[in-house]
Amino acid sequence: MRKFFTILVLLLAFQGCGDSYQLFSTKYRVRFSFSTNIPPYNQVQSLGLFVSMRRSGQNIIATTADGREYTIPMNESEARSFLMGLGGVLVGTPALNNDKGSVWAFDLACPVCDQAKHRLTFNALGVAHCAGCNTSFDLNNSGFVISSDAKETRPLYRYPVTISGNTITVAN
Numbered sequence: 824m825r826k827f828f829t830i831l832v833l834l835l836a837f838q839g840c841g842d843s844y845q846l847f848s849t850k851y852r853v854r855f856s857f858s859t860n861i862p863p864y865n866q867v868q869s870l871g872l873f874v875s876m877r878r879s880g881q882n883i884i885a886t887t888a889d890g891r892e893y894t895i896p897m898n899e900s901e902a903r904s905f906l907m908g909l910g911g912v913l914v915g916t917p918a919l920n921n922d923k924g925s926v927w928a929f930d931l932a933c934p935v936c937d938q939a940k941h942r943l944t945f946n947a948l949g950v951a952h953c954a955g956c957n958t959s960f961d962l963n964n965s966g967f968v969i970s971s972d973a974k975e976t977r978p979l980y981r982y983p984v985t986i987s988g989n990t991i992t993v994a995n
Contacts, residue, residue: 848980849995851908851930856992863887867926867991871918873945873962875931877911888947910942912993918949919963928993929966930980933958935973
């Protein structure tokens with residue numbers, strides 16, 4: 824009887840952990856690779872710097888924290904294979920709690936609004952903001968909410984990152 828009770832308590836505990844928070848999101852598909860030898864992608868491995876990337880036709884529009892935009896053309900093969908999540912990707916190296924210098928990737932769309940048209944703006948301090956719901960996120964702290972006018976919030980959608988030499992791949 825005691826063993827049954829213990830198993831029941833454990834099952835109920837795991838049931839409560841459901842969808843509240845996942846380390847990596849699988850809600851929107853991402854498959855994107857880039858070389859850190861090419862500006863502005865070379866900034867993503869610098870502590871505290873992030874670069875956003877979104878698709879526009881046959882091009883990738885990359886934007887740095889200071890607002891500079893770069894248009895990077897894709898070849899036909901890249902255009903067919905790239906998936907950019909809901910609103911694009913936001914990639915960089917957080918300045919806080921990052922002893923290993925890990926590169927992190929988030930969706931560029933606001934997870935509170937959950938629409939591609941509500942893309943985040945971000946600054947050099949690692950704060951991303953959605954004008955649609957007036958929610959701010961901390962890119963240096965797992966994309967958690969800093970402040971919001973929304974009734975319900977959630978952290979940014981985060982995607983897995985792998986690094987091989989000078990190539991960074993964001994894919995789930």
